[in-house]
Amino acid sequence: MRDFPQKGPGAAASGFGYIWRLAWPQVLTMFLYFLIGLADVYVAGRLGREVQASMGMLTQAMFFFMVLATAVANGTVAAVSQSLGAGRPARARRYVGLSLLAGGSVSVIILGLGLAGRDVFVTLLRVPEAMLEPFGYILDVFLLLLPIQYLFIISNAVFRAKKQVMAPLVGWGLAAAVNCAGDFGLGLGLWGLPEMGYKGLAISTFASISLGLAFNLTLLRREGFVSRAAIPPWRWIRRGFPYLFRVAWPSGLMQIVWHSGYLVLYGITASLPTGSVEALAGMAAGVRIESILFLPPMAFNFTAGILVGHYLGAGMPGEAKRTGYRVAAMGTAAAVVCGAVLWPFLDQAAGLLTQDEAVRLQAMSYLRYNILAVPFTVCGLILIGALAGAGATLYNMAVTGPCIWLVRLPLALWLGHVVLGRAEGVWMAMLASQAVQATVMLYVYQFRDWRRFGMSRTRPQSAEAAKPTVL
Numbered sequence: 001m002r003d004f005p006q007k008g009p010g011a012a013a014s015g016f017g018y019i020w021r022l023a024w025p026q027v028l029t030m031f032l033y034f035l036i037g038l039a040d041v042y043v044a045g046r047l048g049r050e051v052q053a054s055m056g057m058l059t060q061a062m063f064f065f066m067v068l069a070t071a072v073a074n075g076t077v078a079a080v081s082q083s084l085g086a087g088r089p090a091r092a093r094r095y096v097g098l099s100l101l102a103g104g105s106v107s108v109i110i111l112g113l114g115l116a117g118r119d120v121f122v123t124l125l126r127v128p129e130a131m132l133e134p135f136g137y138i139l140d141v142f143l144l145l146l147p148i149q150y151l152f153i154i155s156n157a158v159f160r161a162k163k164q165v166m167a168p169l170v171g172w173g174l175a176a177a178v179n180c181a182g183d184f185g186l187g188l189g190l191w192g193l194p195e196m197g198y199k200g201l202a203i204s205t206f207a208s209i210s211l212g213l214a215f216n217l218t219l220l221r222r223e224g225f226v227s228r229a230a231i232p233p234w235r236w237i238r239r240g241f242p243y244l245f246r247v248a249w250p251s252g253l254m255q256i257v258w259h260s261g262y263l264v265l266y267g268i269t270a271s272l273p274t275g276s277v278e279a280l281a282g283m284a285a286g287v288r289i290e291s292i293l294f295l296p297p298m299a300f301n302f303t304a305g306i307l308v309g310h311y312l313g314a315g316m317p318g319e320a321k322r323t324g325y326r327v328a329a330m331g332t333a334a335a336v337v338c339g340a341v342l343w344p345f346l347d348q349a350a351g352l353l354t355q356d357e358a359v360r361l362q363a364m365s366y367l368r369y370n371i372l373a374v375p376f377t378v379c380g381l382i383l384i385g386a387l388a389g390a391g392a393t394l395y396n397m398a399v400t401g402p403c404i405w406l407v408r409l410p411l412a413l414w415l416g417h418v419v420l421g422r423a424e425g426v427w428m429a430m431l432a433s434q435a436v437q438a439t440v441m442l443y444v445y446q447f448r449d450w451r452r453f454g455m456s457r458t459r460p461q462s463a464e465a466a467k468p469t470v471l
Helices: 016-047 049-065 067-085 089-116 118-124 129-161 166-188 198-222 234-270 276-293 295-313 317-353 357-372 374-389 393-419 424-447
Strands: none
Touching: 016 049, 016 166, 016 198, 016 295, 016 317, 049 067, 049 129, 049 198, 049 234, 067 089, 067 129, 067 234, 067 295, 067 374, 089 118, 089 129, 089 234, 118 129, 129 166, 129 198, 129 295, 166 198, 234 276, 234 393, 234 424, 276 295, 276 317, 276 357, 295 317, 295 374, 317 357, 317 374, 317 424, 357 374, 357 424, 374 393, 374 424, 393 424
């Protein structure tokens, strides 16, 4: 994909205009990802509570299966962006080949383990008998999809690292179109297609991600990043893999800590002295509404990683740091505005997802506290992206883990079960933990030497020489 033309000083990579030009395609990409999930949930609901529950449980469970894909993707962004920033395209190409090779190998191993432990997995989740048929079929398809989904995630990370932000937008656009058409067509039998029910949902997901990956690999092949020559020799892998691993493992562990922390938080909410069922339902509805607010911040998280990685690779750590702050300021301001717009309509928003009065009130309460936390949550999220671009995922893990397990969960247990005895105490703990996490992340970003996690020391360049292009 062609470069966007540079137009004077305003096109500098550290300017707000340039940041937005990198961010807006990724914002749309995140909305497409959300649309896929929304279509799955809506059609599953039309097919019955068993199908909807099966799809919901498996969507959450698959986060754990995809932890290593996210970890490798973070390592890919750091290695490839810093290599390109340093003016070393050959090294970047080899890291692309290594990332795809590592991701594909890991996904095949996880697929094998998943198929071997399938029955144990179903038993541990205590799937009700009425759900066993749809749950089992969708699980089998999702497991077979793992290698494809791993490569899709990692290839999108490659494009982001190369600043080809339009490529993931097109890939996810193709996937969203096929998934939505398949959900309604094969799931509900519309447009003359066979009505396959839950099987249609699973097949649509498989076909949509496969098409997205095919597009990505075709584009990477045209650019010479997918070929026999792009596979690095064993001698290079022995030297290059340690950096990829050093960035990836803290990222993967952070994902596990984050998701397991949410599971424990659900458990704390489920065991509240009063109103636990309404609180759980309200939390589920609130999370779904809240997730819309965090689609743009995730795009800024990616953008921070891209630019910080390129500047650090170019030997301009000062500009890397300033650019991270600019992205954080821009993304946080945008999220605050979105939260302020939603605030007067929390009642109506909650009412869209539930007709139960008690559940609606709990959803509103959840949203109030978590929208108040938006400045902290978004600022911390974007700085996490900046540190990931620098390869400093160890700091991300060191901050996020304690804030969840030593602040959020004990405080939720104390406020929710001892002090207040209701769900509002859990929501207060979430707000407090996000404030602590953002404060610590700001301290780390400002005062700790996270730039030492960069893969090499390169000779400093002028800002004009290091000015990257958007592809």
